[in-house]
Amino acid sequence: MEVEDPERAWGRLTKPGYWLSRPAGSARPPLEGNVSADFAIVGGGFTGLWSAIRLAEAVPGARIVVLEAREVGFGASGRNGGFAMTMVGRNIHDLVRKVGPAAARRVHLEMVAVLGEIERFCADESIDCQLSHPGILTVSNGPEQDLRIEQDLRAARLCGLDDFRDVSGEECGEMVRAHGVRRGHFEEHALLVDPAALARGLRDAAERRGVTVFEATPVTSLDAHPYRVQLATPRGRVDSRQVLVATNAYARVVPQLRRYLFTVCAYITLSAPLSPEQWARIGWARRMGIEDKRIMPHFHRPTADGRILWGGRDAPLLAGPPDPGRDADPRIFQRLEETFRRTFPQLSDVRLEYGWGGPVGGTVSCIPHAGWLARGRVLYALGYSGHGVGPSALMAKVARDLLLGRETPFTKLPLVTRRLTPLPPPPLQAKVLELSQRVLQRSDDQGGARGPLAGLALRLLQ
Numbered sequence: 001m002e003v004e005d006p007e008r009a010w011g012r013l014t015k016p017g018y019w020l021s022r023p024a025g026s027a028r029p030p031l032e033g034n035v036s037a038d039f040a041i042v043g044g045g046f047t048g049l050w051s052a053i054r055l056a057e058a059v060p061g062a063r064i065v066v067l068e069a070r071e072v073g074f075g076a077s078g079r080n081g082g083f084a085m086t087m088v089g090r091n092i093h094d095l096v097r098k099v100g101p102a103a104a105r106r107v108h109l110e111m112v113a114v115l116g117e118i119e120r121f122c123a124d125e126s127i128d129c130q131l132s133h134p135g136i137l138t139v140s141n142g143p144e145q146d147l148r149i150e151q152d153l154r155a156a157r158l159c160g161l162d163d164f165r166d167v168s169g170e171e172c173g174e175m176v177r178a179h180g181v182r183r184g185h186f187e188e189h190a191l192l193v194d195p196a197a198l199a200r201g202l203r204d205a206a207e208r209r210g211v212t213v214f215e216a217t218p219v220t221s222l223d224a225h226p227y228r229v230q231l232a233t234p235r236g237r238v239d240s241r242q243v244l245v246a247t248n249a250y251a252r253v254v255p256q257l258r259r260y261l262f263t264v265c266a267y268i269t270l271s272a273p274l275s276p277e278q279w280a281r282i283g284w285a286r287r288m289g290i291e292d293k294r295i296m297p298h299f300h301r302p303t304a305d306g307r308i309l310w311g312g313r314d315a316p317l318l319a320g321p322p323d324p325g326r327d328a329d330p331r332i333f334q335r336l337e338e339t340f341r342r343t344f345p346q347l348s349d350v351r352l353e354y355g356w357g358g359p360v361g362g363t364v365s366c367i368p369h370a371g372w373l374a375r376g377r378v379l380y381a382l383g384y385s386g387h388g389v390g391p392s393a394l395m396a397k398v399a400r401d402l403l404l405g406r407e408t409p410f411t412k413l414p415l416v417t418r419r420l421t422p423l424p425p426p427p428l429q430a431k432v433l434e435l436s437q438r439v440l441q442r443s444d445d446q447g448g449a450r451g452p453l454a455g456l457a458l459r460l461l462q
Contacts, residue, residue, distance in 0.1 A: 013328045015355035017079040018270050019196035020071075027071060028203070028215040031236040034240035035212075037063045037405060040231055040240035042219050044068030044268075045077035046195075047381050048246035048387060050396030056209035058400055064211045065238060066203075067231065069218035069250075073199030075322075076248055076388060079358035081268060081299050081311050083289050084118060084191040084390040086111035087134055088415075089367045093151040096158060098365055099414040105159040107413060110310040112163070113395045115189050122193075124206075127201030129193045130304035134288040136190035139172055139181045142447045145293035149185055163187055176284045178343050192289055192301055193390060222254075224374030236300070242403050245373075245380040248388070249361035252321040256373055257380065260420040262433055263318040264360040265326045266386060268305070268311035269336045271353045281346040294444045298339060310340045310352070313444075315360075319429035322359030329357060360386045364421035367414060370398050379403055383420075391415075 014021050039055055041048045044066050050063050068074070088107050091097040096104040108178045122131050140146045156164035158407075167175070167184040175186075203213050221232040222243065233236040246266055289301040291312075298312040314332045333355035341351065363369060363383035368391055370381040381399045384391055397410045410416075424432050 007422050014354050014356050015327050016074060016078050016358060017196075017268070019082070019194055020073065020355045024196075024200060028100070028213045031067065031214040031233050031238070033091045033235070034237045034239070035065060037065045037238055037240040039064045039242055039244065040229070040238045041066045041244045041246055042222075042231070043075075043078040043246035043250070044199070044203065044213060044215065044246070045246065045248065046199060046202070046269065046392035047395055047399070048244065049199060050382070050393045051244055051246060051399045052206045052211045053209060054203065054396045054400040055403065055424060056206065056211050058404060060312060061210070065218055065240070066206065066211060066213045067217045067233065067238065068213065068215045069073055071215050072203045073196045073429075075250060076358055076360050077199045077392075078196035079268070079356060080195050080266070080386075080389060081309055082192055082195045082389065083136065083291075083299065083301065084115055084185065085387060086115065086189050086390065087387045088391050089365070090385070090391075091148070091152055092161075092164065093148070093155040094366065096155040098367065099219065099418060101155075101159045101199045103414050104155070105161065106409075108159065108161060110394055110410075110413065111390060112189050115191055115390055118390070118393055119191060121205075122198070122201065127198060127200055127204045127205065129195075129198035130281065132192045132287065134190070135177055135186060135188040135190060135272040136289040136291060137167065137172065137183040137184050137186050138291050138293060139178070140293050141180045144447060146182060150181055150260055150385065151311065153185055158347075158408040163189060174283070174328060175286060175288070176290065177346070178280045178290070180343065181347060186288075190289055193389065194304070198275050211271075222378065224377045229374065229377050243378045244399055244403065245378060246382070246399075248382045248384065249322050251358040251361065251380060251382050254373070254380070257313065258426070259422045260363060261383060262362045262423060262429070263320065264362045265316040265318065265329075265333045265357055266311065266330065266360045267336060267355065267357045268309060269333055269340065269352045270354040271308040271310070272353045273306040274308065274347070274350060277348060278347060281442065293441045296444055309348075310336055312336070313339060314441060315437065317362065317433040319426070319433055327357040328355070330355075360384070362386075364423065365418070367418060368395055368404060369418070369420050370416050371420070
């Protein structure tokens with residue numbers, strides 16, 4: 001049988017993605033000349049923009065500038081699947097294992113509150129990001145994944161949380177007719193958004209609060225002095241009292257962070273709009289988000305224009321900074337299409353129209369972190385490991401309070417108190433990450449972790 005060449009089959013690629021390819025309004029001008037600021041924020045993604053908003057609200061009249069190298073949302077913030085979840089770390093079981101049930105409960109309850117705040121903020125600010133509140137169904141496709149579902153449910157009970165509902169295989173089938181689903185759990189708090197539209201809406205909301213946003217303004221150097229930080233850009237300079245580095249995967253260019261941060265290449269495909277009859281075949285009436293329990297999970301969701309977004313599966317790990325050449329990998333898109341067809345065989349007549357990729361900032365623990373550089377002049381906040389849409393809004397409260405020198409419940413969360421775990425030294429980093437990704441990918445494809453190498457890789461990345 002003749003096999004279509006993946007490069008030709010997936011010639012329909014959008015770089016950097018479907019969300020960012022939609023109309024954006026007018027671009028913000030680059031920085032020209034020299035300016036002074038109380039707070040300079042490097043990175044115009046969710047962390048940077050939410051932080052700018054929270055700082056402007058806390059300190060009316062403060063001079064706040066956001067410096068974005070490309071356009072607002074260009075990185076992971078504008079290319080992700082648009083899932084805003086309570087998840088911090090890989091899952092609730094993973095969070096309990098790493099920080100204990102009391103701290104995990106605090107983080108989870110803060111995330112529940114934050115998601116409600118995101119929903120209200122978008123309504124109050126008239127941000128048209130196609131926000132919906134359908135919840136998320138996490139499903140199992142095999143015995144190993146059954147165990148992970150049960151671990152989450154046990155962890156939630158241990159934390160005294162009642163918002164993880166056990167869902168039988170039969171009930172899963174009533175929620176969505178997906179082949180191979182055995183059981184699951186459902187959490188109602190999750191939101192779905194158009195992430196690029198959300199980022200652009202946050203930019204506008206920040207500007208309404210007096211924040212100045214510069215696009216097409218990469219920071220070429222950052223020099224910390226005793227009472228100020230100087231940031232150089234191609235056409236100007238910012239002298240700021242304090243700086244927040246909020247570039248996530250792109251923060252690997254900061255030498256002090258290379259021991260802790262690696263790049264995950266994440267991929268998404270998108271179908272053509274489904275007809276009402278095609279939607280009826282799969283019974284996805286609630287239109288909730290869905291994620292499975294692979295180590296490197298699949299995630300899928302409907303969009304407001306009636307498409308199915310299908311992402312995940314392969315996730316190459318890089319020791320270096322983001323590589324734009326990795327944003328489109330036709331063979332990975334082909335593997336994603338294989339799992340889409342296997343999960344929804346009744347949609348054989350639905351074409352996948354788009355595919356794109358993007359860089360995600362990963363840490364060994366998969367828990368995001370905020371910490372200081374340059375003796376308290378430069379703060380960094382990063383490392384969401386693919387789940388940053390919701391937690392970035394919580395991190396903004398952490399960043400605000402740290403920058404303002406406040407000791408609050410936010411600054412006592414594990415996002416601050418739990419130290420980052422270092423990666424192996426540079427000669428070994430690339431080899432260890434590549435081997436870990438290959439072993440875990442094979443384990444997922446074979447239905448579960450097997451052998452000492454898989455166990456070692458799991459311990460490294462979980």
